[in-house]
Amino acid sequence: MALTSKKRKNGNGNIFGTYEWANMSANFISGCKHDCKYCYSKEMAIRFGRKTAQNWKEQIIVNERLKKDFAKNQGTIMFPSSHDIHPDVLNESICFLNRILSKGNRVLIVTKPHLECVKEICNRFDYHKNKIMFRFTIGSVDSKVLKFWEPGAPDFEERYKSLIYAYHHGFQTSVSCEPMLDDKVIELVKKLSPYVSDYLWIGKANYLLRRLKINNADDDTTKKRANELIQFQTDEKIKVLYKKLHKNPKLKWKESIKKVVGIELVRQKGMDV
Numbered sequence: 001m002a003l004t005s006k007k008r009k010n011g012n013g014n015i016f017g018t019y020e021w022a023n024m025s026a027n028f029i030s031g032c033k034h035d036c037k038y039c040y041s042k043e044m045a046i047r048f049g050r051k052t053a054q055n056w057k058e059q060i061i062v063n064e065r066l067k068k069d070f071a072k073n074q075g076t077i078m079f080p081s082s083h084d085i086h087p088d089v090l091n092e093s094i095c096f097l098n099r100i101l102s103k104g105n106r107v108l109i110v111t112k113p114h115l116e117c118v119k120e121i122c123n124r125f126d127y128h129k130n131k132i133m134f135r136f137t138i139g140s141v142d143s144k145v146l147k148f149w150e151p152g153a154p155d156f157e158e159r160y161k162s163l164i165y166a167y168h169h170g171f172q173t174s175v176s177c178e179p180m181l182d183d184k185v186i187e188l189v190k191k192l193s194p195y196v197s198d199y200l201w202i203g204k205a206n207y208l209l210r211r212l213k214i215n216n217a218d219d220d221t222t223k224k225r226a227n228e229l230i231q232f233q234t235d236e237k238i239k240v241l242y243k244k245l246h247k248n249p250k251l252k253w254k255e256s257i258k259k260v261v262g263i264e265l266v267r268q269k270g271m272d273v
Contacts, residue, residue, distance in 0.1 A: 020254065020255060021076070021078055021108055021110075021135070022075065022076040022077060022078035022108050023073070023074075023075035023076065024073055024075065024076075024077045024078070025077065025078040025079070025080075025081035025082075026070075026077050026078070026079045026080070026081075026096070026100060027065065027079070027080045027081055027082045027083055028061060028062050028065040028066040028080075028092070028096050029059050029060065029061055029062065029080070029082075029083040029089060030045070030050065030051065030059075030060040030062055030083070031045075031051060031055065031056050031057060031058045031059045031060055031083065032056065032057070032059065032082075032083045032084050032086075032152075033057050033059055033084075033086050033088065033152045034084050034086070034112055034150055034151075034152040034153040035056060035057045035150075035151055035152045036149060036150040036151075036152075036153065037148075037149050037150075037151075037211075037212060037215060037217040037222060038149060038179060038205055038208055038211050038212065038215075038217075039056075039211070039215060040206075040211065041081070041082035041083070042056045042211075042215050043210075043211045043214045043215055044082075045082075046214055046215065047214060053214075053215055053216035053217075054216075056215075057152065059083065059086060059088060059089055061089065061092060066092060066095070066096060068099075069099060069103075070099050070100050070102075070103050070105060071103060072103050072104050072105060073103075073105050073106075075106070076105075076106045076107070076108050076133075077100055077105050077106065077107050077108070078107075078108045078110055079096070079097065079100065079107055079108070079109060079110070080110065080111070081110065084111055084112055084153075085109070085111045085113075085114070085117050085121075086114065086117070087114050087116055087117060090116070090117050090120060093117070093121075094120065094121070094124055097109075097121065097125065098124075098125075101125060101128045101131055101132070104131070105131065106131050106132075106133075107131060107132050107133070108133045108135055109121070109132060109133065109134050109135065110135045110137065110176065111134070111135075111136060111137065112136070112137045112138075112150060112153040112154060112159065113134075113136050113154065113158070113159050113162035113163070114154055114158065114162070115154070115158050115161050115162045115165065118134070118162040118165055118166055119165060122165065122166060122169045122171060126169070126170075129169075129170055129171050129172070132171055132172065133171075133172040133173075133174060133198060134163075134166045134171055134172065134173050134174065135174045135175065135176050135201075136159055136162060136163050136166075136173070136174070136175050136176070137159075137175075137176045137177075137178070138156065138159050138160075138163075138175055138176070138177060138188065138192065139177055139178070139179055139180055139181035139182075140156065140180075140181040140182045140184060140188065141156055141184055141187055141188045141191055142156065142182060142184065143155035143156040143157065145181050145182050146159075146181065148225065149181050160191075160192070163175065163192065163195045163196075164195050167195040167196075167197060172197050172198055173195060173196055173197045173198060174196055174197070174198035174199050174200065174201070175192050175196055175199075175200040175201065176201045176203070177189075177200060177201060177202045177203070178201055178202065178203030178204070178254050178256075179203060179204060179205035179206070179208075179229075180202060180203070180204065180205065180229075180232070180233065181205070181229065182229070182232065183232040183237075185202060185241060185245075186241075186244060186245065189202075189245060189248065189250075189251065193248070193250050196250055198250075199250055199251065199252040200250055200251055200252070201251075201252045201253070201254055202241075202245075202251060202252070202253055202254065202257060203253070203254030203255070203256050203257060204233045204238070204254070204256035204257060205226075205229055205230070205233065206256055208226050208229065208230060209223070209226055209227075209230075212226055235260050238257055238260045238261065239260065239261060242257065242260075242261045246261075
């Protein structure tokens with residue numbers, strides 16, 4: 001199967017990262033045109049010699065992954081986890097999704113959404129909507145902030161329209177605000193919550209300076225912005241944010257925040273849904 005597993009447990013056996021959401025992930029592309037500065041997948045590809053900082057933006061389809069069949073999985077399959085659904089590879093993404101869904105699998109589609117891709121997925125898989133959950137990554141309501149950290153990804157307005165479109169077409173919708181990219185999280189929650197049928201997840205920017213360095217994105221301007229972002233996410237400020245928002249029934253907190261505010265981490269893959 002075209003499935004990947006990543007180490008997602010800490011020393012205490014607690015689950016974190018993508019395994020909070022799904023017990024398996026599926027990918028068929030090496031690289032990503034969105035080229036996010038803080039990208040974990042880019043960091044790992046560079047560290048293990050699969051890609052360079054310069055060629056990460058080249059989306060290479062791995063045909064043996066694209067064409068392999070899936071078995072029925074007992075949990076949820078996250079697609080994608082190490083690239084994204086870009087218009088340039090939309091047809092292949094549709095085929096790949098069909099291979100997963102045709103076996104009765106539940107799929108968590110995690111994407112910085114292009115509206116044309118979301119429309120096509122909703123149109124093609126309307127009959128599978130009970131098996132699909134969209135999780136749109138939106139780390140700020142400010143398109144300038146998104147453009148700085150995620151230079152190849154859609155602006156806020158396009159992501160917002162994608163969320164509204166999927167919601168109004170009866171699909172399960174959720175949002176990942178991980179990483180938070182500024183200190184306007186309360187504004188983001190207020191604006192997006194009406195179109196979230198599931199949960200809106202909030203998480204910190206993890207290992208930011210290390211990832212920027214490995215990803216060759218540690219110029220002086222970016223390092224300055226990174227340190228400002230780190231200051232937005234000190235334990236003190238996270239506790240204040242949590243106190244303001246923790247009663248909101250549509251919010252969930254990623255492992256990076258759970259550790260700060262004292263929420264117990266899950267110990268089984270895909271169970272913090």
